[in-house]
Structure formats: C-alpha cells, structure tokens
Amino acid sequence: DAGVTQSPTHLIKTRGQQVTLRCSPKSGHDTVSWYQQALGQGPQFIFQYYEEEERQRGNFPDRFSGHQFPNYSSELNVNALLLGDSALYLCASSLGPGGGYNSPLHFGNGTRLTVT
Amino acid sequence: AQKVTQAQTEISVVEKEDVTLDCVYETRDTTYYLFWYKQPPSGELVFLIRRNSFDEQNEISGRYSWNFQKSTSSFNFTITASQVVDSAVYFCALSEAGGGGADGLTFGKGTHLIIQP
Numbered sequence: 001d002a003g004v005t006q007s008p009t010h011l012i013k014t015r016g017q018q019v020t021l022r023c024s025p026k027s028g029h030d031t032v033s034w035y036q037q038a039l040g041q042g043p044q045f046i047f048q049y050y051e052e053e054e055r056q057r058g059n060f061p062d063r064f065s066g067h068q069f070p071n072y073s074s075e076l077n078v079n080a081l082l083l084g085d086s087a088l089y090l091c092a093s094s095l096g097p098g099g100g101y102n103s104p105l106h107f108g109n110g111t112r113l114t115v116t
Numbered sequence: 117a118q119k120v121t122q123a124q125t126e127i128s129v130v131e132k133e134d135v136t137l138d139c140v141y142e143t144r145d146t147t148y149y150l151f152w153y154k155q156p157p158s159g160e161l162v163f164l165i166r167r168n169s170f171d172e173q174n175e176i177s178g179r180y181s182w183n184f185q186k187s188t189s190s191f192n193f194t195i196t197a198s199q200v201v202d203s204a205v206y207f208c209a210l211s212e213a214g215g216g217g218a219d220g221l222t223f224g225k226g227t228h229l230i231i232q233p
Binding site: 033035040041042043044045048056058088090092098104105106107108109110112 | 120151153158159160161162163166207209211220221222223224225226
C-alpha cells in the first residue's frame with residue numbers, strides 16, 4: 001500500500017523564480033493538504049484541496065497556489081520566490097476534507113526547497 | 117485563534133528511562149481534536165494518535181501512553197523504557213472541528229527527543 005509520495009526530494013531555486021512541487025496521496029485518500037515547515041519550527045498549514053477545489057487556506061500570500069487533479073494528486077506552485085520560502089514542504093493526504101478529524105492526516109517525506 | 121505550546125525544545129535521556137513530552141493547547145471551540153506526530157530525520161511526519169475533545173480516557177499503546185486533561189488543556193505523551201529508535205522530533209497538533217478545521221492542523225514547535233545509548 002503506497003503512502004504519500006512527493007517529488008522532487010530536493011530543489012534549489014533562485015530568488016524570483018517559480019517552482020512546482022508534486023504530491024500523490026495515499027491509496028484510498030481523496031484530500032490533499034500542503035504544509036510549510038521552516039527549520040526548527042512546526043509545520044504551517046498552506047491550503048487543502050478536495051474535489052479539485054481549494055477548500056481551506058492558511059495565512060499564506062497568493063504567490064502560493066495549487067491544483068488537484070481528477071486522480072487526487074496535487075501540485076503546489078510558488079511564484080516570485082523569496083529567500084524566506086526556503087523550507088521543507090510537506091504534503092498530507094486524508095479521506096475527506098477537514099483538519100484531520102474525519103481521518104488522520106498521512107504525510108509524505110517532503111520536498112526540501114532552498115532559495116538562493 | 118488556536119495555539120499549541122510545546123515548552124520543551126529538547127530533551128535528552130539515557131536509554132530505558134521514561135520520558136514525558138508536554139503539550140498545552142488553546143482553543144475556543146468545544147469540539148476539537150488533538151494529535152501527536154513523530155518526525156524522524158527522514159522528514160516524514162508519522163501519525164501516533166488522535167484524540168477528540170469528548171474523550172478524556174488515557175490511552176496506552178505498547179510503550180507509549182497519552183494523558184489528556186481538559187481541565188489543564190494538556191495532552192502529554194509518555195514513552196516508557198525509551199529506546200534509541202525513539203529519537204526524533206515530536207509534534208503535538210490541534211484541529212478545531214467546529215469551524216470546519218478552517219486552519220488545518222495547528223502544530224506546536226516540536227520537542228527534539230534524544231535517547232542516548
């Protein structure tokens with residue numbers, strides 16, 4: 001049973017560039033959430049996708065956008081990268097929308113983004 | 117707004133000792149969920165437990181146990197007879213179900229647990 005998979009594992013970008021991160025949910029899950037984890041901090045909620053729509057959003061600017069495909073996989077796009085965007089980006093999947101109260105969130109290994 | 121505080125930044129113990137990780141939360145909702153996750157060096161967050169606000173029963177799973185006390189807004193995690201493999205960063209998290217979980221999970225800053233052989 002495949003868990004949550006994310007690609008790429010590591011990424012180095014230059015300030016001002018754009019980046020796309022990808023996530024495949026755990027088998028049987030239909031909801032994908034994205035979190036940003038800065039070094040030494042807990043993950044922060046970016047947004048959640050369910051039924052191909054953004055359902056919930058945390059306190060992140062519009063430079064952060066996403067998409068969910070019919071097969072439930074998802075992409076996170078970040079435009080006009082800033083040095084402060086350097087972080088581990090975690091994807092989580094679950095069955096049904098919400099903050100994990102319907103079903104626990106299962107996380108991937110994350111994508112380490114470095115902005116120089 | 118909800119908040120999770122893990123006051124212990126780092127804990128170091130010798131193998132086989134018992135260790136308790138503290139978690140204090142703040143929420144205005146009466147219906148909410150609490151979680152503990154483990155993050156090993158690989159980066160993946162591993163789900164350990166979920167507890168809803170109406171269930172204050174303590175839970176034990178092998179060497180792990182959790183003490184939920186609404187009166188003190190705490191959800192502490194104890195590892196009995198710790199092992200080197202328990203070394204990781206542990207996160208406590210909160211989800212407010214009443215508002216539809218609009219902010220996703222709110223995590224604490226984590227406690228880095230080091231188990232020395």
